[in-house]
Amino acid sequence: MTDSRFLALGLVAPALALVAALFLYPLGFSLVTAFTHEGVLSLANFGKAFDLYSVDILYTLFIVLLAGALTAVAAVAIAGVLTLGETPWLVGALRALYRWPLFIPFIVAGQCMRTFLAKNGLMNNSFVAMGLLDPLQTASLLDWRGIVITFVWKQAPFVTLLLAGAMASLDRATIEAGRNLGAGRLRVLVEIVLPQVMPTLLVALVLSFVTTMSVLSVPMMVAGSQPTMLTVDMAFRINAYGDYPVANALGVISYAITGLAAWFYLRQSIRKEAAA
């Protein structure tokens, strides 16, 4: 090996050590704890995790998938207007506004939604004041709907940001050709623009999926605890029982779910590189 190779290794070493100490070691440790019961290798912790939290596992999947789907719809709509919109002031206003939720932490969003979505909260009270609803018709959205609404509100700007960037870098000629041949803007969006930016949309959704899987504050603050998301169960396992093995088993189940998403992401990016 030449000196420059050593130098390069030396430069990388601190970063590698950091990754090993702060990520690989805890990951390995949690895997070992999850698969060990009373000193021997076993699946007992997973048995208990499924026994106690099977509903919550499905509930978590339901929430993150639904939130992902709605996020996609919202992001496509916003990015579509930004790319194809023909009303300058509307496009300008939307461009200025849509990024704001990106800068708001999840816990603050949770705190706001808690009073906004309640039965007699700000949203319903405004509807009642506008005469759109009777006070007796109001319903609380502080359950799974509240979590989904918060996630979509928080994640749509992130997906839009990536998507609008991809749309802006498209060859405008394809769009204009479609418009010249008489296609409406919606049709251009769905049939010409969206297929070209699909890989970016999927990647953005995968990243958003992994983020929503790991949020603890929103399910804790917005909705009651039955059923609840896996993050809340993990926290409860540790806080109420000091039971790290089952909490780690739940963690491994989360990795498995996000691992699937990551596999999807990697496959997409490899394809994209191969195509480029």
Place this chain on the structure above:
Amino acid sequence: MRSALLALAVSAALAAPASAQTLNVATAGDQNMVDYIKDYLGPLFEKSHPGVKVVAVGTGPGDSGSQKIFEKLSAQKAANAPAWDFDVVVIHQKMAGDMAKDALLAKYRGDIPTGKLVTRDTAENSLGADVSGYVMPMFHSQTAIAYNADMVKDVPNSYPELAAWAKAHPKQFGYNGIKGGMSGVAFVAGWIYAFGQDGDKLLKGPYDASAKAGWDKALADLKEFNKNVVITPGNAGTLDMLNRGEIAMGPVWVDMFYTWQADGKLPPNMKLKLVAPGMPGQPMYYAVPAKAAQKKLAEDFIALATSPEVQAQGIVKKFNWYPGIDAQNLEGKLDKADWNKLFTDITPADLSSKGKPFPIAPYFNDILESYEKKVAN
């Protein structure tokens, strides 16, 4: 030259507080606990001990807050640290037993003058674990059912009546399950006291791992009961929903209830009821870590905190808790009106007959886990 001056200034700035004494107080519990130390007790102690600075750290509500203190101390013990970072810790019952058993706490109650002002069982026995000498109760608190007197005319007196009321008034009763704070946990424990078998054994032991089989019927009924109630997000969540009129009844901590009411965050027509056979309450404990850096100061701090004056003015009058030391020691330190305020809805007789402790620790865990398995999942 300039940087040398700067370094000098920085090191001087760092050295200055170190020459004065710092007392690190870590407290589990809701924000009101941190406020109590930071805004009331800390300044009081600094006034009587010039040069001492009290630093209060909150570690979070519920047993998780105590869990964090436990983990910090046990890590410092495992690392053989000569002096641990906390001088005074404020912890929940379940963790106090574990910490005493693991030799994380100092035996100090006999060394402070206020040690003999408390004779209650909770100073010796914490959910079945022997903690005598290691802890002083900071206060006692109690859960009860809060209700809106305008909406609830036939106030239930017992758990069976409450269950019937909730069935007749769907979605008018709310509680926070067991993962959103202790008021929900207390409601569930009370449910098992009422409908499980052998309620008394849960409080006194001995532990019998097969006892949980006797709760199946009670838990199945609770699952049925849950269909007609609202699961709220947290202790404060229940109070919020009561305040907005979204539910008419729910379990709350008595101290939070009075504080919220005094702050105008609950309407004045809200009342409290302690239903039979009873609901749990708990103390918070002051303890000193075995290797506290400032052991003497820590003892002085706790002696002040458990003195009759501070218990009267701080604990009862300002924060609406029941005193940690025996009530007769507070006589003459408090206006009659302030004292009576604590007993407006719940009489001392109610409190002594229906104010129960939480179950001993192994039963406590069994109840929570059975609930997760049979009610929530």
